[in-house]
Amino acid sequence: MLYGSNVKINPLITDLASLSNEEIKRYSRHVLLPEIGLDNQQRISNAKVLVIGAGGLGSPILLYLAAAGVKELGICDFDVVDETNLQRQILFNGLSIGKDKAVEAKEKINQLNPFVKVSVFNELITAKNAESIIKNFDLVIDGSDNFATRYLLNDACVILDKPYIWASIYRFDGQVSVFWKKYGPCYRCLHPEPPPTNMVQTCASGGVLASMCATIASLQVTQALQLITGVGDVLIGQVLSYSALETSFRKIEINRDPNCVICGKNPTITSLIDYEQFCGPVKPRKDPGIKPLELKAMLEKRKNNELDFTLIDIREEPEKNLVEIDGSEFINKDEIYAQDGLTLIPKDKPVVLYCRSGNRSTEVMNFLQHNGFLEISHLEGGIVAWVKEVEPNKVSY
Numbered sequence: 261m262l263y264g265s266n267v268k269i270n271p272l273i274t275d276l277a278s279l280s281n282e283e284i285k286r287y288s289r290h291v292l293l294p295e296i297g298l299d300n301q302q303r304i305s306n307a308k309v310l311v312i313g314a315g316g317l318g319s320p321i322l323l324y325l326a327a328a329g330v331k332e333l334g335i336c337d338f339d340v341v342d343e344t345n346l347q348r349q350i351l352f353n354g355l356s357i358g359k360d361k362a363v364e365a366k367e368k369i370n371q372l373n374p375f376v377k378v379s380v381f382n383e384l385i386t387a388k389n390a391e392s393i394i395k396n397f398d399l400v401i402d403g404s405d406n407f408a409t410r411y412l413l414n415d416a417c418v419i420l421d422k423p424y425i426w427a428s429i430y431r432f433d434g435q436v437s438v439f440w441k442k443y444g445p446c447y448r449c450l451h452p453e454p455p456p457t458n459m460v461q462t463c464a465s466g467g468v469l470a471s472m473c474a475t476i477a478s479l480q481v482t483q484a485l486q487l488i489t490g491v492g493d494v495l496i497g498q499v500l501s502y503s504a505l506e507t508s509f510r511k512i513e514i515n516r517d518p519n520c521v522i523c524g525k526n527p528t529i530t531s532l533i534d535y536e537q538f539c540g541p542v543k544p545r546k547d548p549g550i551k552p553l554e555l556k557a558m559l560e561k562r563k564n565n566e567l568d569f570t571l572i573d574i575r576e577e578p579e580k581n582l583v584e585i586d587g588s589e590f591i592n593k594d595e596i597y598a599q600d601g602l603t604l605i606p607k608d609k610p611v612v613l614y615c616r617s618g619n620r621s622t623e624v625m626n627f628l629q630h631n632g633f634l635e636i637s638h639l640e641g642g643i644v645a646w647v648k649e650v651e652p653n654k655v656s657y
């Protein structure tokens with residue numbers, strides 16, 4: 261079997277949908293493409309696609325698939341819309357804030373194309389529900405932002421023999437690939453092990469350029485339409501890597517690992533495992549920390565020499581420049597993780613850490629506790645909670 265460049269596949273969808281004149285008119289700019297034609301539009305209109313995550317990637321993925329006229333879209337997302345999503349999650353607007361993403365997404369899709377059936381899974385996809393959700397769809401597109409979900413989707417797709425269209429975006433960089441055991445390697449062949457949790461950065465902590473989401477998501481949708489119709493070469497056995505700063509695309513060949521634990525010769529994984537244990541939690545668990553008003557009282561006591569402690573801002577510099585808590589020291593978390601980083605943390609007095617929302621500070625707190633620092637706590641809810649409760653005149657993000 262050929263891996264790498266120019267992988268041609270048979271059309272994923274073999275049965276053709278019958279289309280009304282109204283639908284043929286709507287999709288006529290597809291039908292006019294010689295490579296697509298009426299028969300391939302009939303395949304598209306018979307395809308059932310599951311999209312995981314209705315966020316930065318999920319928004320354009322869902323909108324383009326709806327416009328292209330697939331038969332059914334499954335939307336799996338457990339989150340609600342918040343203000344910081346609106347910079348890139350183009351399914352939503354100011355009125356969506358506080359509402360369920362999956363439900364909001366369904367409404368937008370219905371407005372765009374009433375011919376598309378939308379199934380909402382307003383829940384986190386886990387080892388418990390993944391197979392029962394995925395088995396009803398022809399392919400899976402990943403718009404998630406965490407490793408536990410990626411390994412889960414990969415494994416479920418290998419087990420169920422479904423194509424898995426993966427992507428990842430971070431800051432100015434994005435990557436796309438198609439994993440399908442039938443034709444090539446899987447995600448575990450590329451990444452056998454998840455990165456350590458302290459190395460994981462997400463869009464929430466590292467930022468992402470708005471239009472990066474559209475670039476990468478539309479590559480994913482194009483791959484989906486190619487899989488459905490069998491038209492053109494698909495990214496099986498290849499990772500397409502995009503750098504917005506360099507304005508460049510690169511293709512990297514990947515091979516099936518014969519010792520892959522799920523798609524290799526002697527697989528050791530034959531059913532879904534505990535992915536949060538394997539990769540770390542999808543959302544870091546909330547540890548009880550110091551509440552904003554408690555910290556405010558502590559800072560006042562420190563001012564009056566009634567209490568001594570160090571408040572450390574562990575975020576990235578652009579975040580600090582946006583907003584910070586007066587009286588804090590800035591030590592970025594990567595500096596703490598670096599060699600000799602522990603010497604930066606005082607051992608002779610209590611330390612309070614803070615980040616944006618409390619996730620990174622929980623992680624660094626655990627790391628320091630493991631390394632013998634006993635008087636470590638963190639600001640629960642991070643500076644977002646602080647601004648809300650203590651200094652509402654400051655910027656939140």
Ligand SMILES: [Zn+2]
Pocket residue numbers: 445446447448449450516517520521522523524
């Ligand atoms: Zn594999």
